[in-house]
Amino acid sequence: xxxxxxxxxxxxxxxxxxxxxxxxxxxxxxxxxxxxxxxxxxxxxxxxxxxxxxxxxxxxxxxxxxxxxxxxxxxxxxxxxxxxxxxxxxxxxxxxxxxxxxxxxxxxxxxxxxxxxxxxxxxxxxxxxxxxxxxxxxxxxxxxxxxxxxxxxxxxxxxxxxxxxxxxxxxxxxxxxxxxxxxxxxxxxxxxxxxxxxxxxxxxxxxxxxxxxxxxxxxxxxxxxxxxxxxxxxxxxxxxxxxxxxxxxxxxxxxxxxxxxxxxxxxxxxxxxxxxxxxxxxxxxxxxxxxxxxxxxxxxxxxxxxxxxxxxxxxxxxxxxxxxxxxxxxxxxxxxxxxxxxxxxxxxxxxxxxxxxxxxxxxxxxxxxxxxxxxxxxxxxxxxxxxxxxxxxxxxxxxxxxxxxxxxxxxxxxxxxxxxxxxxxxxxxxxxxxxx
Numbered sequence: 001x002x003x004x005x006x007x008x009x010x011x012x013x014x015x016x017x018x019x020x021x022x023x024x025x026x027x028x029x030x031x032x033x034x035x036x037x038x039x040x041x042x043x044x045x046x047x048x049x050x051x052x053x054x055x056x057x058x059x060x061x062x063x064x065x066x067x068x069x070x071x072x073x074x075x076x077x078x079x080x081x082x083x084x085x086x087x088x089x090x091x092x093x094x095x096x097x098x099x100x101x102x103x104x105x106x107x108x109x110x111x112x113x114x115x116x117x118x119x120x121x122x123x124x125x126x127x128x129x130x131x132x133x134x135x136x137x138x139x140x141x142x143x144x145x146x147x148x149x150x151x152x153x154x155x156x157x158x159x160x161x162x163x164x165x166x167x168x169x170x171x172x173x174x175x176x177x178x179x180x181x182x183x184x185x186x187x188x189x190x191x192x193x194x195x196x197x198x199x200x201x202x203x204x205x206x207x208x209x210x211x212x213x214x215x216x217x218x219x220x221x222x223x224x225x226x227x228x229x230x231x232x233x234x235x236x237x238x239x240x241x242x243x244x245x246x247x248x249x250x251x252x253x254x255x256x257x258x259x260x261x262x263x264x265x266x267x268x269x270x271x272x273x274x275x276x277x278x279x280x281x282x283x284x285x286x287x288x289x290x291x292x293x294x295x296x297x298x299x300x301x302x303x304x305x306x307x308x309x310x311x312x313x314x315x316x317x318x319x320x321x322x323x324x325x326x327x328x329x330x331x332x333x334x335x336x337x338x339x340x341x342x343x344x345x346x347x348x349x350x351x352x353x354x355x356x357x358x359x360x361x362x363x364x365x366x367x368x369x370x371x372x373x374x375x376x377x378x379x380x381x382x383x384x385x386x387x388x389x390x391x392x393x394x395x396x397x398x399x400x401x402x403x404x405x406x407x408x409x410x411x412x413x414x415x416x417x418x419x420x421x422x423x424x425x426x427x428x429x430x431x432x433x434x435x436x
Contacts, residue, residue, distance in 0.1 A: 150241025
């Protein structure tokens with residue numbers, strides 16, 4: 001009966017109102033709730049499927065990470081890996097394993113260098129005979145180890161921040177200094193790789209951290225991060241605010257804003273950014289978010305990538321999306337949508353947003369954005385309303401659910417590469433130190 005009613009009267013309704021009616025018939029919400037939504041949905045060719053308040057400025061929170069990901073992909077390419085070089089300044093006695101001198105690290109702005117990655121480096125240094133450094137740990141360039149939790153958690157003083165990172169590196173190299181979380185990471189790493197958990201690699205550094213400009217060194221090991229698409233998928237899946245590191249390496253949030261305005265043909269009044277992660281105060285419209293999703297999908301396709309290679313998929317990937325939108329993570333909708341959520345509790349009276357893409361039989365690709373500004377303390381309620389609206393849209397557009405999921409969760413070390421460097425190979429244009 002419900003289907004007959006809609007077939008009879010649906011043509012007389014606007015597309016946006018039709019979606020509201022579907023939500024009401026499903027028992028999802030009252031009309032007052034639906035009226036609060038800002039929403040816009042289009043097919044890839046620009047056909048509008050639903051729209052309400054589409055030109056209203058709102059704070060998109062972590063949906064901004066889609067823009068940061070687009071910028072990184074177009075600037076760096078899908079094959080890009082961040083490099084970190086490890087070497088010594090001094091001599092190595094391979095029989096005793098002692099480096100008389102310093103361990104020198106040339107940071108390459110790797111935004112996802114974790115304890116697991118440092119452990120890979122320690123294994124390789126051990127294979128080269130280095131087990132103890134009787135000197136300092138010298139850091140050159142941009143080095144980041146572990147998480148800082150975005151703008152709010154970052155130390156403002158650059159030298160203090162660099163010293164903290166060097167200290168973290170020294171800790172991760174030496175199992176005697178590990179805390180509980182690092183030991184747990186090691187245990188999980190061994191389980192994934194089939195290693196002996198009772199034999200962790202170790203490089204002890206007797207001195208402290210020291211910061212220098214790049215000088216001479218004997219390079220030993222090169223660490224290369226996961227390929228950029230895997231790295232971005234990790235940031236987006238866990239909505240990690242340290243994605244600002246990716247933007248910082250490309251020039252910072254001001255250049256990101258300029259890139260997006262040019263790329264999306266966006267007027268200044270419709271796109272205003274304070275952060276590349278979605279923290280603090282950012283402004284955009286639902287219509288412009290859909291335009292961003294279109295650019296993102298098309299750019300990814302040109303690089304041989306699918307949306308699910310870069311964005312989390314409820315029902316397939318870990319992370320917070322499954323908890324926030326359980327109706328998208330189970331049952332007939334599981335695996336159907338690649339999307340990015342946005343949640344912000346500290347700005348604009350709390351924000352709940354969701355933007356993404358799905359395939360359908362009616363339209364090969366559908367792009368959408370739905371948001372509730374000033375959600376107050378009722379984020380869970382408004383996510384249910386957003387979910388109901390999206391489920392109705394998925395039904396109406398006859399969404400196609402892919403068979404199975406792509407590869408499981410990626411860790412920072414999953415596809416990272418660690419290579420030995422021959423002593424005669426120059427690094428970053430600097431000749432290695434002469435051996436005595």
